[in-house]
Amino acid sequence: MSMASTSTPGSSSELTISVEHNPSKSRLSELGINSWPKWGCPPGKFMLKFDAQETCYLLRGEVKVYPKGSSEFVQFAAGDLVTIPKGISCTWDVSIAVDKHYKFESSSTAPSSE
Secondary structure, three states: OOEEEEEOOOOOOOOEEEEEEOOOHHHHHHHOHHHOOEEEEOOEEEEEEOOOOEEEEEEEEEEEEEEOOOOOOEEEEOOEEEEEOOOOEEEEEEEEEEEEEEEEOOOOOOOOOO
């Protein structure tokens, strides 16, 4: 299994996107991926700010994420388990439509059903 990550230079705290390529079925089962909500988007560029840490597993698609203020990018695709830190602002450049399971860490700023 290989890992890739990037950090946002010049930020007060290093915000790192981590990518776990092809996690094992037992790891996915342990996380309960199949019970997480699903989200998808068409190809395009999307500016996003994460108010809570998100963990997602891509079922299909391909994305390059450019953290705000950086020319570096993190790339991930179908079969990757990705952790995006709270507080990061970034641009998602989606080249192949995305379909993913996702989960936000519990936080007062995370979406809730209350």
